[in-house]
Amino acid sequence: MSSPWKPVLKTPAERARANLSLYAWARHDFTWEHARRDWLHGLPGGGLNIGYETVDRHLGTEHRYKTALRCLDRRGVTTELTYAELGRSTGRFANLLGRLGVRRGDRVFLLLPRGPDLYVAALGTLRFGAVLSPLFPAFGPEPVRERIDRGDGVVLVTTPELYAAKVAPVRDRLPGLRHVLVTGDDRPPAGTLSLGAMLAGADERWVVGATDPGEMALLHFTSGTTGRPKGAVHVHEAVVAHYATALYALDLHPDDVFWCTADPGWVTGTSYSIVAPLAHGLTVVVDAGEFDAQRWYRTLEQERVTVWYTAPTALRMLMRHGTTLARGHDLSALRFVASVGEPLNPEVVVWGQQALGRPVHDNWWQTETGAIMISNFAGLEIRPGSMGRPLPGVEVALLDRGEDGRARLTDGHVGVIAEPGAVGELALRPGWPSMFRGYLHEPERYARCFADGWYLSGDLARQDADGYFWFVGRGDDVIKSAGHLIGPFEVENVLMEHPTVAEAGVIGRPDPVAGEVVKAFVTLRPGVERSDDLRLELLGFARRRLGGLAPKEIVFDDHLPHTRSGKVMRRLLRARELGLPEGDLSTLESTR
Ligand code: ATP
Numbered sequence: 261m262s263s264p265w266k267p268v269l270k271t272p273a274e275r276a277r278a279n280l281s282l283y284a285w286a287r288h289d290f291t292w293e294h295a296r297r298d299w300l301h302g303l304p305g306g307g308l309n310i311g312y313e314t315v316d317r318h319l320g321t322e323h324r325y326k327t328a329l330r331c332l333d334r335r336g337v338t339t340e341l342t343y344a345e346l347g348r349s350t351g352r353f354a355n356l357l358g359r360l361g362v363r364r365g366d367r368v369f370l371l372l373p374r375g376p377d378l379y380v381a382a383l384g385t386l387r388f389g390a391v392l393s394p395l396f397p398a399f400g401p402e403p404v405r406e407r408i409d410r411g412d413g414v415v416l417v418t419t420p421e422l423y424a425a426k427v428a429p430v431r432d433r434l435p436g437l438r439h440v441l442v443t444g445d446d447r448p449p450a451g452t453l454s455l456g457a458m459l460a461g462a463d464e465r466w467v468v469g470a471t472d473p474g475e476m477a478l479l480h481f482t483s484g485t486t487g488r489p490k491g492a493v494h495v496h497e498a499v500v501a502h503y504a505t506a507l508y509a510l511d512l513h514p515d516d517v518f519w520c521t522a523d524p525g526w527v528t529g530t531s532y533s534i535v536a537p538l539a540h541g542l543t544v545v546v547d548a549g550e551f552d553a554q555r556w557y558r559t560l561e562q563e564r565v566t567v568w569y570t571a572p573t574a575l576r577m578l579m580r581h582g583t584t585l586a587r588g589h590d591l592s593a594l595r596f597v598a599s600v601g602e603p604l605n606p607e608v609v610v611w612g613q614q615a616l617g618r619p620v621h622d623n624w625w626q627t628e629t630g631a632i633m634i635s636n637f638a639g640l641e642i643r644p645g646s647m648g649r650p651l652p653g654v655e656v657a658l659l660d661r662g663e664d665g666r667a668r669l670t671d672g673h674v675g676v677i678a679e680p681g682a683v684g685e686l687a688l689r690p691g692w693p694s695m696f697r698g699y700l701h702e703p704e705r706y707a708r709c710f711a712d713g714w715y716l717s718g719d720l721a722r723q724d725a726d727g728y729f730w731f732v733g734r735g736d737d738v739i740k741s742a743g744h745l746i747g748p749f750e751v752e753n754v755l756m757e758h759p760t761v762a763e764a765g766v767i768g769r770p771d772p773v774a775g776e777v778v779k780a781f782v783t784l785r786p787g788v789e790r791s792d793d794l795r796l797e798l799l800g801f802a803r804r805r806l807g808g809l810a811p812k813e814i815v816f817d818d819h820l821p822h823t824r825s826g827k828v829m830r831r832l833l834r835a836r837e838l839g840l841p842e843g844d845l846s847t848l849e850s851t852r
């Protein structure tokens with residue numbers, strides 16, 4: 261019999277009084293139903309709406325005077341918005357959508373830099389009951405067009421500059437796009453409407469209408485690391501998972517100053533830069549700038565950021581800039597750094613502790629899962645290189661693999677691996693609230709993600725005897741060499757241990773004898789000279805540590821291809837190596 265929920269431990273403060281670690285607390289009779297009932301407000305007439313949980317729930321409380329957003333523009337000028345101001349502006353935006361004839365469920369796309377307009381449009385869309393789809397502003401015209409077209413976009417909100425550069429050239433190929441709203445005070449370009457003028461004329465009062473928890477709320481395109489991006493559909497009840505995972509994995513408290521560097525064009529930026537922190541009623545730092553080590557340290561220091569959520573690629577870049585720069589800043593407010601998006605090299609975790617004096621918590625999830633699924637927990641031992649342990653309410657298994665590296669079905673059933681250390685496909689038991697409900701217009705692709713009651717992630721991992729999960733590689737990236745299965749991550753980690761290496765991407769190159777051999781592309785740290793001697797040294801260094809798994813070939817490459825969300829695109833390295841078609845490059849970052 262399951263024990264009853266202990267209401268004494270409902271809030272983080274009560275948890276602290278009970279002196280229970282976060283991890284122990286997470287294990288304390290958690291169910292999604294309790295989380296929803298005890299932590300979310302729900303609409304007065306029943307139902308659940310993300311916009312209500314992030315804005316309306318604070319309006320009747322003291323929280324309304326609190327700063328919700330502290331937005332830094334590219335020049336470093338700060339604009340602050342309280343929850344009350346957010347309530348009024350998003351109310352205007354919702355009324356504006358109504359005035360344009362937008363209906364519930366219609367798709368509203370945003371192509372906006374990170375700043376107040378983005379938040380107002382995003383939350384106004386959700387309060388209205390339309391579907392939010394934020395696009396990454398660095399996309400070129402074709403990726404923008406393709407996503408709006410595939411997503412059946414009815415409204416687009418953008419800036420005059422982005423409109424001219426990315427939308428105007430493709431506008432005639434977007435017949436379904438009825439309205440384009442443009443920010444700024446100038447006269448809007450022909451064929452567009454002025455967002456400012458329309459907001460000024462709209463009523464700020466807005467009552468969120470009845471929303472079924474299963475109603476579509478968000479449309480998020482995946483990173484396109486392994487192929488054509490998929491449009492993952494999420495529903496309003498996802499907010500339960502955003503809230504709970506922010507509590508457990510990010511340890512967020514109402515008095516935190518939280519900064520998530522991800523752009524809302526990627527799922528991390530929506531789930532954890534918009535929804536989760538605002539549902540918790542804390543202050544969110546929003547930085548419109550691109551990566552710059554100086555600026556980022558300055559922001560962490562000046563804003564007194566307490567929890568920082570970023571990505572391995574950003575941490576690797578900070579590491580490249582050395583320890584002195586980090587130590588020159590007062591990071592005393594910071595409790596820990598969290599990281600997601602691709603494998604976090606143990607080297608980076610160790611560096612974070614030394615240079616920033618703070619733990620770096622890796623966590624794993626996907627656009628499809630909508631929220632963090634596996635994580636390191638504050639107060640729990642960190643094993644550098646491990647993604648951590650499953651969140652409460654999340655059932656994870658490793659499935660036995662077939663020849664193709666993916667889960668193997670025998671008579672319609674999969675085999676669950678129990679043995680510590682064995683590699684399997686990471687699978688999750690569907691049932692958590694932020695689980696995606698489909699790939700838009702691609703039901704077969706969606707159906708292929710499930711087998712025998714499991715959601716198949718496409719990633720390979722192993723679990724140690726204490727329940728920590730370790731990432732091995734994406735199913736597609738794993739290298740099969742002379743009977744071994746080699747995860748590129750492991751090889752990249754070893755290369756990064758060498759003091760001259762800043763980043764590495766590893767692929768399998770076809771080989772008549774071994775099937776595949778390991779080839780590494782290596783970016784050196786600034787100031788390190790390329791030479792044949794160094795190449796040989798790196799080959800020897802890797803061989804001493806990896807034996808038969810070591811790369812047979814190393815090339816220096818200062819421009820490893822990355823997705824715009826910061827992941828090494830190994831499939832492109834492989835396609836170039838093999839002279840194959842490069843595939844969908846809509847998310848490829850052009851320069852670095
Ligand atoms: P696509 O699905 O279009 O190929 P993508 O999988 O990169 O792109 P996302 O949903 O943004 O799109 O990323 C999820 C993937 O990122 C995971 O499946 C995993 O491969 C990788 N990932 C995320 N977090 C981690 C982590 N902590 N460690 C290792 N890999 C991670």
Ligand code: MG
Nearest residue numbers: 482486626718
């Ligand atoms: Mg994916």
